[in-house]
Amino acid sequence: MDQPSSRFRYLLAESVMIIVSILVAFALDAWWDNQQDREAEQAYLAALHSDFLETRARLAVTKDHELEVIRDSRRLLGMEEDPPPTGTALDSMLFAVWSLPALEPVNGALDELVSSGQLRLIRDEPLRTALAAWAADVEQYQRREGWAQDNWNFLIAPSVTRDMSIAQLAAGFLGESPTEPHPVDHSASLSEQYTRNLLVHRWITARDVLDALDRLGERCDLILARIEPNGPGQVRD
Numbered sequence: 001m002d003q004p005s006s007r008f009r010y011l012l013a014e015s016v017m018i019i020v021s022i023l024v025a026f027a028l029d030a031w032w033d034n035q036q037d038r039e040a041e042q043a044y045l046a047a048l049h050s051d052f053l054e055t056r057a058r059l060a061v062t063k064d065h066e067l068e069v070i071r072d073s074r075r076l077l078g079m080e081e082d083p084p085p086t087g088t089a090l091d092s093m094l095f096a097v098w099s100l101p102a103l104e105p106v107n108g109a110l111d112e113l114v115s116s117g118q119l120r121l122i123r124d125e126p127l128r129t130a131l132a133a134w135a136a137d138v139e140q141y142q143r144r145e146g147w148a149q150d151n152w153n154f155l156i157a158p159s160v161t162r163d164m165s166i167a168q169l170a171a172g173f174l175g176e177s178p179t180e181p182h183p184v185d186h187s188a189s190l191s192e193q194y195t196r197n198l199l200v201h202r203w204i205t206a207r208d209v210l211d212a213l214d215r216l217g218e219r220c221d222l223i224l225a226r227i228e229p230n231g232p233g234q235v236r237d
Contacts, residue, residue, distance in 0.1 A: 041121040047109035048131070049227045052220055055105045059217050062103040066206040066213070072097045073203040076190055086187050092172040094164070094186055097202055098156055100148055101209055105138055127226040130219060137219050144212040148205040156198055163189060 072093050076084050085093055110131060113119055122128040160166065165184040171177035189195040 040118065041123065044109060044113050044118070044121060045227055048113070049224070051106040051109045052224050052227065055107075056217070056220050056224065058103055058105065059213060059220060062101045063210060063213050063217075065099075065101055066210050069097055069099075069206040070203055070210075073199045073206070076199055077196060078190075084187065084190060088168075088171065090186050091165075091168045095169040095173060097199065098152070098160060098169070100152055101145055103141070103145065103213075107134075107138075110134060124226055127223065130223050130226070134219065134223070137216050141212040141216045144209050148209055151201060151205055155201060159194065159198060163195075 071080075074080050075082060076093065076097065078084065084090060113121075113131070114135075119128060119132065122131065160169070163184075164186060165180050165182075167177040167180050168184060168186070
């Protein structure tokens, strides 16, 4: 009886050791995979932080541009204490008013994260949700920017090409301009209803773009707040 019993205990112990070894191996594999995921997550968070900081700076530049457009439009419409400038100063102001916003968010890290199917690595749920919604937020903003572009193409460009001197308007931007055989006094156009309507319309599109920028900026700030070092998105093991 002792020999079979000993044999049974030996086989049982061997089986237990095999099972324990397998479980330990699984645990080690899971731990290693988790470590790899955490390292990848931290690398993505660092890249996202850099990209969204740059995007926030670009948002600020675009916002300043559109605020300046509104201030200049109001001045050209005679709504400010300072009267509209004349001569080359007026040309430069008109050029600035007719110029359009061109925001280009920095999406390299996020595009890679999404296209590779690695968004799941971001453990912070509010951050993951905000990142997933970012492309739609940008698209919504770009529709407003596109509307401003359409208005420029169909309303402003024909008037500028027909009634103003592009060489004069762009002289400050180019640093030089072709000789204008028939210089245009652009101050005369400020009293014309069509030009005033264009200025009001540019003011409207700037206001619309600013509203969209504010919404995009809120999302950008939310993302950055959760990615900042020691922020909610920086989950520690």
